[in-house]
Amino acid sequence: MSPPPRRSAPAHRPDHPPRPPARAPKAPRPSPGLLCAPGALNAEERAALEAELAALRPIWEQRYSTHRPLPEGKAQHPLLRPVYWLGNWQFACLGYYEPPRKLRDKAVRAEPFPPGLQRLADKAEAMARRQLPSSFIPPGWRLNTCLVNLYGAKEGAPDAGRVGAHRDYEPGPVASYSIGERALFQFLPVGEGAPVKTMWLQDGDLHVISGPFWKDSLLHRVGRVEDKGALDLAPRVPGFRTRRINLTLRYVPEAHIVPFAALGAQARRDVEGYVAELASSAPFWAEALRTAGG
Numbered sequence: 001m002s003p004p005p006r007r008s009a010p011a012h013r014p015d016h017p018p019r020p021p022a023r024a025p026k027a028p029r030p031s032p033g034l035l036c037a038p039g040a041l042n043a044e045e046r047a048a049l050e051a052e053l054a055a056l057r058p059i060w061e062q063r064y065s066t067h068r069p070l071p072e073g074k075a076q077h078p079l080l081r082p083v084y085w086l087g088n089w090q091f092a093c094l095g096y097y098e099p100p101r102k103l104r105d106k107a108v109r110a111e112p113f114p115p116g117l118q119r120l121a122d123k124a125e126a127m128a129r130r131q132l133p134s135s136f137i138p139p140g141w142r143l144n145t146c147l148v149n150l151y152g153a154k155e156g157a158p159d160a161g162r163v164g165a166h167r168d169y170e171p172g173p174v175a176s177y178s179i180g181e182r183a184l185f186q187f188l189p190v191g192e193g194a195p196v197k198t199m200w201l202q203d204g205d206l207h208v209i210s211g212p213f214w215k216d217s218l219l220h221r222v223g224r225v226e227d228k229g230a231l232d233l234a235p236r237v238p239g240f241r242t243r244r245i246n247l248t249l250r251y252v253p254e255a256h257i258v259p260f261a262a263l264g265a266q267a268r269r270d271v272e273g274y275v276a277e278l279a280s281s282a283p284f285w286a287e288a289l290r291t292a293g294g
């Protein structure tokens, strides 16, 4: 038997009405809470900020107290980078907000924001209030604390342009301004798992991290900082070349901020060496030391 003649398929069969076009699969809704404002610094803001940064004298902190026994299983080490805090100083060895959540004697009153930085805090705050769900902003929230992180390397030492995966525990949105070389920034799940999001933080960018997804459930880290422009940014730190500066602006409730003179005896002993170092260049800290009778 010869095969039946081939038929080309009809355009559509009249007994079956044409199918509606398949709907594109729904893209997952992006979780709210992560804001990105590229090139958020104008020339005037940048010049003011750079002058204010140049006046700071960042210090090297040890991760743990040098007066108390180390936490079990932990080894003492200096932070990878020099830091400076404004608004209040959250000395690493006091462990502010770290679980288990201890809030007393952890955040020490520090210099107020200089005017250029205050303008940047106001700008980030306004963006957060405009663009974030109001449930992400706790009562009383305002950006009153700034951590200045310097990324680079010590002369002759391996590169230290990174920060391990961690969470920021302060309440409410955290805003971050980046200056200098771009940094590879990633959000990761707790435990094992591939990064949920990877992005480059570029010179002049502003980011805000907030909400139950981006801020509370994920960790974030800086994997590396490029070194393309041979940058050597101020403030100068002896023996260290800085190629990126990141400012994270956070909220610490006033009730948690303690003047140095009012710190408990143990916390005061932990940080008095740092305060003495700060006092050698910053009148605010010299006064704090004098008030405390140091």
Ligand SMILES: O=C(O)CCC(=O)C(=O)O
Binding pocket: 147, 149, 163, 168, 176, 178, 183, 185, 201, 220, 221, 222, 246, 248
């Ligand atoms: O440098 C950055 O972009 C992030 C810094 C950071 O994660 C932090 O200070 O907690």
